[in-house]
Amino acid sequence: MKSSRIAPLLFLGLALLLATGTPTAALAAKPLVLFDEGHAQTAGNADWVIDGGFSDFADVFKAQGCEVRAVKKLAWEDLQSAQVLVLPEPNSLYTAEEEAAIVRFVENGGGLYAIADHNNSDRNGDGVDSVAVLNRFLPKLGLQIDLRYFSEAPTAGKINQTSFTKGVKAVGTWGGSTVKCLSSQGVAHITVSAKNGGGAFIASTEVGAKGGRVVAMGDSSPYDDGTGDPHDKLHDGFNNPGYSHATLAANSVRWLLEPRATAPARHLDRLLADVSAGSRTYAGAPDPSLLLHLETCERAVGQLLNEHPDLRPQARARVMGDAGLADLRRSLDAQTTFDLLYSR
Numbered sequence: 001m002k003s004s005r006i007a008p009l010l011f012l013g014l015a016l017l018l019a020t021g022t023p024t025a026a027l028a029a030k031p032l033v034l035f036d037e038g039h040a041q042t043a044g045n046a047d048w049v050i051d052g053g054f055s056d057f058a059d060v061f062k063a064q065g066c067e068v069r070a071v072k073k074l075a076w077e078d079l080q081s082a083q084v085l086v087l088p089e090p091n092s093l094y095t096a097e098e099e100a101a102i103v104r105f106v107e108n109g110g111g112l113y114a115i116a117d118h119n120n121s122d123r124n125g126d127g128v129d130s131v132a133v134l135n136r137f138l139p140k141l142g143l144q145i146d147l148r149y150f151s152e153a154p155t156a157g158k159i160n161q162t163s164f165t166k167g168v169k170a171v172g173t174w175g176g177s178t179v180k181c182l183s184s185q186g187v188a189h190i191t192v193s194a195k196n197g198g199g200a201f202i203a204s205t206e207v208g209a210k211g212g213r214v215v216a217m218g219d220s221s222p223y224d225d226g227t228g229d230p231h232d233k234l235h236d237g238f239n240n241p242g243y244s245h246a247t248l249a250a251n252s253v254r255w256l257l258e259p260r261a262t263a264p265a266r267h268l269d270r271l272l273a274d275v276s277a278g279s280r281t282y283a284g285a286p287d288p289s290l291l292l293h294l295e296t297c298e299r300a301v302g303q304l305l306n307e308h309p310d311l312r313p314q315a316r317a318r319v320m321g322d323a324g325l326a327d328l329r330r331s332l333d334a335q336t337t338f339d340l341l342y343s344r
């Protein structure tokens with residue numbers, strides 16, 4: 001009985017915490033895009049910086065009206081004014097504060113572009129590669145990098161018809177991995193062959209109560225434009241005429257920059273669908289990564305219902321009779337009881 005009183009207190013506390021910081025990027029004249037350059041982005045042959053191998057990728061944002069800046073540390077104070085954050089193959093761990101800031105940024109409506117490389121790609125010998133670095137927090141946001149290492153060019157899976165693949169004829173991966181959608185709202189736009197696991201070459205999903213968006217891909221090579229430190233072994237995958245990487249970059253960036261849906265009821269529907277599907281999947285195959293994502297979703301539901309009490313009847317109606325939402329129903333019941341008892 002004790003836990004039923006503690007749970008709603010935590011629920012409300014977290015929701016209030018989340019509600020205090022909202023990105024103000026919408027007010028800025030030009031959307032601000034931050035490229036992380038502080039986590040070994042130039043280790044070994046990597047050159048994933050805006051004045052090096054990723055300059056053409058940075059230009060995609062500029063062409064869509066953005067201001068692009070490089071940052072070395074990811075502080076919440078700096079992220080608040082940004083609309084998009086790009087993590088180009090981070091090869092050293094973020095601090096706990098930076099990880100929390102990234103998650104909070106997306107939960108508050110920000111756009112994240114996360115780029116990994118193949119499994120066992122520790123370029124600076126500090127014991128972690130981009131797969132390990134990103135998988136510490138990306139699952140909270142509904143996506144995960146697979147532990148794979150393969151090349152496939154062009155990819156031989158599917159190119160699904162989505163806004164990302166308009167005009168995309170072929171893509172390739174050279175020493176890369178794939179992305180798994182933990183979120184039922186995730187979209188695998190392009191997949192690789194079954195031989196290499198069939199995962200997503202690029203995937204995206206919507207996160208949280210404010211329409212945050214995440215794009216992830218499992219290889220840095222497609223966006224390597226071949227410029228940068230002459231001592232690095234770089235290859236122009238971005239403009240290679242045999243592939244459509246520049247088009248894919250433009251399409252995916254456009255999606256990240258789209259205005260967010262503002263109707264909270266729409267976000268609630270998405271979150272409840274995600275929790276329902278995820279809980280059923282988890283019941284069949286418990287996966288700690290999926291649990292991380294479900295916790296983010298449930299926190300977002302708490303945030304929405306706290307900010308919009310008028311949505312509570314809709315939420316309660318939706319969770320009735322849905323086995324996948326049983327845990328959430330208990331939380332809502334507990335919250336109602338709490339509100340009645342303490343008349344918030």
Ligand SMILES: [Ca+2]
Nearest residue numbers: 091122124128
């Ligand atoms: Ca490393």
Ligand SMILES: [Ca+2]
Nearest residue numbers: 174175220221
């Ligand atoms: Ca690669």
